[in-house]
Amino acid sequence: MKKILLLLVCSIGAFAQINTSEIQIARDKWGVPHIFAKTDAQVAYGLAWAHAEDDFETIQLTVLAGKGMLGQYKGKAGAPIDYVVGLLRTKETAKQHLNDLSPDFRKVVEGYVAGLNAYALAHPKEVFIKKAFPANVEDYLSSVVLSLAVISGADAEIQKIFNGKIGEPQLPKGSNAFAFSSSKTTDGATYLNINSHQPLEGPVAWYEAHLISEEGWNMLGGLFPGGCTVFHGTNENLGWAHTVNHQDKIDVYKLTMKDATSNEYKFDGKWETLEVRKVPLKVKMGFLKIPIKKKAYWSKYGATIKTDKGIYAIRMGANQDVRGIEQWYRMNKARNFSEFYKAMEMVAIPGFNTIYADNTDTIFYVSNGKIPLRNPNYEWLGVLPGDTSATLWTGFHSFKDLPQYVNPSSGYLYNTNNTVYKASGEKDNLDPKDFDPTMGYEMTDNNRSMRFKELVDGYEKVGFDDFKKIKYDGQYPAKFYFPVDFNVLTRINAQNYPAVKAEIEKLQNWDRKSDIANKGAAMFSAFAYKLNDKYGNTPQVLTESQVVELVAEAKAELLKNFKTTDLTLGEVQNLVRGDKALALPGLPDVLAAMYTVPYKNGVRKGAAGESYIQLVKFKKGKMPEIESVINYGASNRKGSPHYDDQMELFLNQKTKKMTLDKGEIIKNAERVYSPK
Known part of the structure; x- marks a missing residue:
């Protein structure tokens, strides 16, 4: 095979050399890429390609x-995204903290960026904006910081500030993860369920890949577009799953200004001046790109x-660190x-619950977060006074401060x-009194957590088939927990x-399951989306008349579109992909969750929920047994x-x-082939 030597000039002025003939991409029968190479940097290049x-x-x-x-x-x-990049200064963070990356991981990033640039060079007709390539390491890290800030909720907070809706609750995000140790399984194995609920397509939809190098990297799992490493999955010894958590990662401050037109604000009794920058924006309008500068x-x-x-000002840890992607890489390469x-x-990594299992029968859970060390004299879940250093935190909780479990007796x-305070058997659960209340951990349950407990409490031990039944359960608990x-x-x-x-009787007599043949589920789907449209996610208790009104609206919607209920x-x-549309099970906040959006002729299509699923069985001294599936397929290209x-x-x-x-x-x- 002909050798191709790509010399990529990186932002640091060095040269990354990638011999692509040493990279193998093996596509299995499902099109999943398994990428093999001598070095981790070469694997990253192959992943990008x-x-x-x-x-x-x-x-x-x-x-x-x-x-x-x-x-x-x-x-x-x-x-608006370009403006947020300027507002949060993600490019500056990337530049200032570039050297925080360890040298070995920096090579991985360089290899990944080289792979993207090589693909763009080889496929110029696919490039959207010619000036976007070649990208460099700082560009890449800027996108990482932006992504982690958005995942941490920065976009939602910014939008609420602009809309004057500060303090309103956000729509909850989904995901399931659970692990069983040998004491709870019939075959003495350790089980792990990796089951994030994400959008089915787009920038945060899962992509499955397998990365293996001669430098000790052998990881199969899911990542998002632009990821240079697996975000959750399994290696030869261990695996982990992520779910979104809701501890207090972001603070909002109201500044005291000198007057209505001034850029001076009060801070510790003195007047300080806001830094002002003009963010250059180029906005496509038809065939033109209109330059705009926004402060x-x-x-x-x-x-x-x-x-x-x-x-208002916002402050968070997500745009103060570039090493989140490196932490995932270190997790990938952990051997125990x-x-x-x-x-x-x-x-x-600024957030995410992490549930872990391995081949030595260790299970572990931490509600991870880059959470500030805060002054306990303030109410941190509200809008804070922006005129004092007493609310200006500068440090973060160490990992040992965070709620975590290892090998619970259950x-x-x-x-x-x-x-996080309900994560195991009752006697194993943590006490919130033992943790800093300013960390702002959520205290509530939901339909999925209550249903999981209903199910698991029915087993003294679970077999792998039972494990799957729990994972794929589509029934609401005895009481609704919306x-x-x-x-x-x-x-x-x-x-x-x-x-x-x-219609009321249909809902009352419904078995609360969400299989495709279920008629009560169809009625509930119409009811649930009317509920969401009208009341959103603001906690409240509806009256009988409000519920009846929603049932009537759901009935009218079904009659309008289908002439029957x-x-x-x-x-x-x-579930819709191109011209293919198939009956889709699942409802919001069941364990096998599915969230839908309007499609056509009154039919809704899956938009988020069950997506990439990986189920793992660990046994000591053996390679893990892994099963997986993704909602569409390995490729996002029509015709593949x-x-x-x-x-x-x-x-x-x-x-x-x-x-x-x-x-x-x-x-x-x-x-099996090499990048060309």
Whole structure:
């Protein structure tokens, strides 16, 4: 095979040399890329190339966002992201903290960026904005900082400030993770469920890849477009799952200004001046790119926003550190619990619950977060006074401060975005009184957490089939645990409401399951989305009349679109990919969750929820047994045989067998090649 030597001039002035003939990309029967090379940097190059083959379009959106160039492609839709890049100073963070990366990981990033640049050079017709490439390491780190800030909730806080809705709750995000130790399993193995609920497509949709080098990297799992390492999955010895957590990662401050037109604000009794920068934006308007300059402000607290209701600043850890992506890499390469724990002690990933299991029968859970060390004399969940150093934190909690569990006596750990203080058997659960209250950990349960407990409490021990039944369960618990409480529905006398009597009774008699043949589920789907449209996520208890009104609106919607309310769930919601539309199970906040959006003719289509799933069985001294599935397929390119070839598996709650064994992969690969 002909050798190709790519010399990439990086932002640091050095040269990264990648011999692509030493990189192998093996595509299995499902199109999943297994990338083999001598060095980790070469593997990262191969990952960039393989992922670009499958989804260069979405990867480019990540690159453009990090460079502050999204408006040049997306127009008005992209310009706000470009402004946020300037507002949060992600480029400056990348530049200032570049040397915080360890030398070995820096080579990995250089290899990944080299792979993207090589693909762009080889496929110029696929490039959206010519000036976007070549990208450099600082561009890449800017996109990482931006992504972690957004995942931490920065975009939501900024939007609420601009909309004058500061302090309103955010829509909850999903994901499930649980682990069972040998004391809870019938076969003495350790089980791990990796089951994040993400958008089914777009910048934070999962991509499955397997990375293996001669430097000790052998990891299979999920990552997002632009990821140079696996974010959660399994290596030869251990694995972990992430779920979104809701501790207090971001603080909002209201500044005291000298007058209505001044940039001077009070701080510790003195007047300080806001830093003002003009963020250059180029916005695509038809065939033109219109240059715009918008002011971005910075105070001692950080990014600052002027509105007609006041001047606000936001402060968080996510845009103060570039090492989050390196922490994931260290987790990938950990060989045992001690090494994994050491990687977690970096506390560079700004959030996410992490549930871990390994082949020595260790299970572990931490509600991770880059959480500030705060003055206990203030109410940190509200808007803070922005005129004093007493609210200007400068440090973060160490990893040991965070709520965490190791090998509970119950033999299991779980999280479904519920409170960290309910994660195991009752006697093993942590006491919130033992933790700093300013960390702001959530205290509530949800439908998934309550249903998980209903199920697991029914087993003295679980077999792997039982484990799957729990994971794929689609039933609500005995009582609904939505933020908006509509449990009065179960107590309504339907006879009092003849216009919706049949629909109320259908909901009351419903078995609370979400299979495609379920008629109660179809009615509930219409009800639930009317509920969300009208009341959002603001905690409140609905009255009988409010619930009846929602039932009537749901009935009207179904009659308008289908001429009947006698429908199955599979008739009202589909999994859609190109021209392929198949009946879709699942409802919001069941364990096998699915969230849908309007599609056509009244039918809704899956938008988020169940997506990449990996189920793992660990046994001491053996390679892990791994099963996985993704909602569509390995490729995002129309015309690829792997564009939609996992849909039936996904919908039938089946999986494909996966392996970490290189020899077996090469033996059964449909294609093995090097990047060209």
